[in-house]
Amino acid sequence: MTAVLEIEGLRKTYRSRRRGTRHALDGFDMRVEAGQVHGFLGPNGSGKTTTLRTLLGLIRPNGGRMAILGHELPHALPTVAGRIGAIVESPQFFPHFSARDTLALLASAGDLPRQRVDEVLELVGLRERAGERVKTYSLGMKQRLAVASALLKDPQLLILDEPANGLDPGGIREMRTLMRDLAANGMTVVLSSHILGEIQLICDSVTIISLGRRVAYGPVDEVLAAHSQGAVRVRLEAVTDLPQAADALAGAGVRVTATEPDHLMLAGVDKPATVTRLLAEQGLYVSELAPVAVDLESVFLELTATAPVPGQHRQVDQSMKVGEPGAGSTAGGWGA
Amino acid sequence: MSLFVTELRRLAKRRLTRLLLVLLLLGLAGVATAFNFSSHKLSPEVVAAAQAESDAQYQRSLAAWQKEVADCDAAQARGEKVEDRFGPNCSRDFQPQPEMFDPKWNLPYQFDFRAEFSTFIAVFAGAVALFAFIVGASFVGAEWSTGGMMNLLLWRPKRLAVLGTKLAAVLTTVLGVTVVLGALWTAAFWLIGTFSGTTAKMTPGVWRSFGLDGLRAVGLVLAFAAVAFALASLGRHTAMALGAAVAVFAISEVGLRIAMAVLGVPFGERYLLSTYAQSWFMKQVKLFDYDACQFAKGECHPGELLVTWQDSALVFGLGTAVVLVAAFWAMRRRDIT
Numbered sequence: 001m002t003a004v005l006e007i008e009g010l011r012k013t014y015r016s017r018r019r020g021t022r023h024a025l026d027g028f029d030m031r032v033e034a035g036q037v038h039g040f041l042g043p044n045g046s047g048k049t050t051t052l053r054t055l056l057g058l059i060r061p062n063g064g065r066m067a068i069l070g071h072e073l074p075h076a077l078p079t080v081a082g083r084i085g086a087i088v089e090s091p092q093f094f095p096h097f098s099a100r101d102t103l104a105l106l107a108s109a110g111d112l113p114r115q116r117v118d119e120v121l122e123l124v125g126l127r128e129r130a131g132e133r134v135k136t137y138s139l140g141m142k143q144r145l146a147v148a149s150a151l152l153k154d155p156q157l158l159i160l161d162e163p164a165n166g167l168d169p170g171g172i173r174e175m176r177t178l179m180r181d182l183a184a185n186g187m188t189v190v191l192s193s194h195i196l197g198e199i200q201l202i203c204d205s206v207t208i209i210s211l212g213r214r215v216a217y218g219p220v221d222e223v224l225a226a227h228s229q230g231a232v233r234v235r236l237e238a239v240t241d242l243p244q245a246a247d248a249l250a251g252a253g254v255r256v257t258a259t260e261p262d263h264l265m266l267a268g269v270d271k272p273a274t275v276t277r278l279l280a281e282q283g284l285y286v287s288e289l290a291p292v293a294v295d296l297e298s299v300f301l302e303l304t305a306t307a308p309v310p311g312q313h314r315q316v317d318q319s320m321k322v323g324e325p326g327a328g329s330t331a332g333g334w335g336a
Numbered sequence: 337m338s339l340f341v342t343e344l345r346r347l348a349k350r351r352l353t354r355l356l357l358v359l360l361l362l363g364l365a366g367v368a369t370a371f372n373f374s375s376h377k378l379s380p381e382v383v384a385a386a387q388a389e390s391d392a393q394y395q396r397s398l399a400a401w402q403k404e405v406a407d408c409d410a411a412q413a414r415g416e417k418v419e420d421r422f423g424p425n426c427s428r429d430f431q432p433q434p435e436m437f438d439p440k441w442n443l444p445y446q447f448d449f450r451a452e453f454s455t456f457i458a459v460f461a462g463a464v465a466l467f468a469f470i471v472g473a474s475f476v477g478a479e480w481s482t483g484g485m486m487n488l489l490l491w492r493p494k495r496l497a498v499l500g501t502k503l504a505a506v507l508t509t510v511l512g513v514t515v516v517l518g519a520l521w522t523a524a525f526w527l528i529g530t531f532s533g534t535t536a537k538m539t540p541g542v543w544r545s546f547g548l549d550g551l552r553a554v555g556l557v558l559a560f561a562a563v564a565f566a567l568a569s570l571g572r573h574t575a576m577a578l579g580a581a582v583a584v585f586a587i588s589e590v591g592l593r594i595a596m597a598v599l600g601v602p603f604g605e606r607y608l609l610s611t612y613a614q615s616w617f618m619k620q621v622k623l624f625d626y627d628a629c630q631f632a633k634g635e636c637h638p639g640e641l642l643v644t645w646q647d648s649a650l651v652f653g654l655g656t657a658v659v660l661v662a663a664f665w666a667m668r669r670r671d672i673t
Binding site: 053058060074077078081084086088093094096097101105109110149153 | 338339341342345346349350351478479482483484486487488489490491492493494669671672673
């Protein structure tokens with residue numbers, strides 16, 4: 001497949017006499033294939049927005065390579081800018097202009113036909129309110145306007161930073177459908193969001209960033225599979241047999257992660273049939289043997305080490321860095 | 337070209353631009369209207385009435401003087417001391433003379449277009465420069481603070497071209513406003529001169545002089561707009577330009593003035609921006625070094641320093657250029673976060 005977006009070894013360092021040196025991006029890599037909806041995930045302060053701003057020419061990188069649609073950035077950005085639609089962080093517009101004026105001025109700056117403004121207003125559901133001043137809009141409506149401004153160019157690559165921010169449940173579902181439709185029509189979408197359930201539903205592939213480095217990447221199902229850790233839930237016919245079963249399994253080298261009142265949780269089980277056989281040999285009969293599917297949220301929390309711990313208050317920047325002890329292994333299908 | 341037209345439209349659509357333009361129009365119209373009512377054409381009847389009033393004042397003054405002399409004589413005859421109350425010689429030396437009652441003093445004010453319009457060009461330039469400063473600063477300052485600049489750069493990722501186009505749009509708009517309002521201002525005062533004052537002795541040379549004053553006014557207005565734009569862009573907020581203006585005023589007009597006086601620096605006013613603003617409009621300002629004189633030792637001719645409008649052009653031109661270069665350099669180098 002063709003790569004629409006390629007980033008290799010991207011670095012951005014902020015130096016301050018008072019605060020010292022901070023690596024916002026520390027050799028970050030990313031690759032997005034054409035026609036995909038790609039999720040871009042990371043904790044607060046991990047470098048997501050810095051990456052997007054750097055891609056879009058707003059921040060000057062200290063090193064690394066970037067390319068969009070085969071053009072090297074930032075040198076060729078003016079050439080490809082017309083094919084990239086983007087919103088970065090929260091939507092910001094001049095509050096006293098109407099949505100129609102805002103889009104009309106952008107369309108005029110980009111030499112686009114005026115009717116395109118009405119098309120995108122219709123697309124994001126703002127047609128009826130297009131004549132009102134932006135300052136009267138709710139956050140969700142501003143978000144819709146931001147998406148409309150990004151779609152105005154009918155881009156080949158759409159980059160959206162938190163597009164569902166402030167949207168009501170109906171709006172989130174509309175946005176999800178819109179992303180899918182756009183991708184089905186050949187548009188590549190890069191989606192940065194903290195709503196991991198949405199990302200799992202919408203995206204074909206993901207990149208997870210932590211402290212400026214990529215910690216996981218690849219198709220969503222492969223990333224999930226790589227971090228499922230062979231978890232299995234076991235129930236027996238007789239609940240009273242659970243301690244004996246736990247001992248038998250542990251004795252055979254199976255990792256028992258939890259003994260619950262009515263079931264056992266196992267980890268690292270490659271072949272669930274082994275469990276059935278081991279227990280049957282002890283005269284213990286299985287009533288349920290179910291692989292436990294992980295979701296993107298648990299993978300994210302594990303990889304970035306940002307899961308809440310009772311009694312602790314995690315600070316921004318307290319997350320996982322690739323190469324540190326305890327770091328989650330990278331996975332995926334893009335290769336090194 | 338499309339970006340330039342877009343920026344012109346954006347500037348024209350801004351509420352602040354429209355509001356300030358209306359306020360500027362109302363202010364200038366108010367000044368012209370009030371001035372029209374204060375000026376009166378000197379018809380033969382008005383001149384005759386002033387002459388009659390002058391004669392009457394002379395007669396009243398003469399009668400009062402005669403009464404005072406008579407009172408003094410009477411007091412003297414009663415043996416009273418009169419020097420303290422009436423002066424020497426019973427005030428006979430102070431007889432009013434007809435030439436002391438000039439009819440001109442009883443004439444109403446008449447606007448003389450030839451002699452006075454130059455001052456009104458400076459008034460006009462001051463008002464429009466203030467408009468240009470606020471519009472120039474807020475146009476780019478609001479774009480930065482509301483995220484409009486970032487949005488635009490996502491569409492046109494050529495920073496210097498975008499900033500340059502925005503500056504060109506501001507300068508073009510301000511120039512258009514200055515030229516149109518300047519023409520209306522000239523027409524208004526010409527009409528005031530024609531109907532409520534005088535437009536006598538207007539020669540091509542006088543018009544040429546007014547034209548040069550007008551050009552200097554345009555230059556000042558454009559410089560104000562450019563400096564405000566550059567400062568707001570440097571600080572990425574309108575308040576930066578307004579704050580800098582207040583700071584420059586406080587430092588130059590208050591701080592430096594006091595410091596120069598305390599230190600006794602000869603021709604200390606040459607370090608004040610207001611001196612150069614004055615010479616820009618008055619073509620030249622002469623500064624005197626009075627501190628060098630010891631008047632107790634007799635007549636003294638203090639040292640002189642001439643500040644010309646060319647000096648002002650150099651100071652304002654260099655200042656504007658430095659701020660503009662800094663703004664474009666920052667636009668090129670700084671991250672947009």
